[in-house]
Amino acid sequence: MSIIEPDQGISRKNVVVGNAPQPMEASLLQMELEAHGIESIQDGEFTVAVDPLLSNAIGGVRVLVAAADEAAAREVLAEFYRKRREDEAALEFTCPACGEEEALPVERSPVFWMMMVLSLGVLALIPWDRYKCPKCGHRWR
Numbered sequence: 427m428s429i430i431e432p433d434q435g436i437s438r439k440n441v442v443v444g445n446a447p448q449p450m451e452a453s454l455l456q457m458e459l460e461a462h463g464i465e466s467i468q469d470g471e472f473t474v475a476v477d478p479l480l481s482n483a484i485g486g487v488r489v490l491v492a493a494a495d496e497a498a499a500r501e502v503l504a505e506f507y508r509k510r511r512e513d514e515a516a517l518e519f520t521c522p523a524c525g526e527e528e529a530l531p532v533e534r535s536p537v538f539w540m541m542m543v544l545s546l547g548v549l550a551l552i553p554w555d556r557y558k559c560p561k562c563g564h565r566w567r
């Protein structure tokens with residue numbers, strides 16, 4: 427599906443399928459779409475480059491595709507974001523000391539918290555280690 431070039435103006439037939447705070451991020455989305463054979467263009471990239479503070483105000487850089495590609499494009503991007511969330515979640519459970527990927531959240535009983543608050547007061551509110559590596563015993567947040 428071919429679409430109108432940006433310098434010819436954004437066609438009314440193009441639809442926004444993605445938003446990114448930075449042109450780099452928008453390019454990532456475009457690459458993902460291209461890998462699935464979907465042509466796309468960016469809108470707003472120049473404003474963002476000139477004034478990054480304006481980026482949020484105008485909704486960042488928009489990624490547009492031809493209306494006929496909208497459904498397919500949305501599917502591709504949904505999958506892209508789903509994978510990325512999975513990657514981030516996996517990283518959270520990876521031990522920074524040995525690389526073990528099956529780290530477990532450290533569970534503490536309500537009694538533990540009660541004792542901590544009673545004995546330490548506000549100090550008990552400091553963030554405690556959230557994960558523990560079953561392999562090397564390393565703990566981290």
Ligand SMILES: [Zn+2]
Nearest residue numbers: 521524559562
């Ligand atoms: Zn470890």
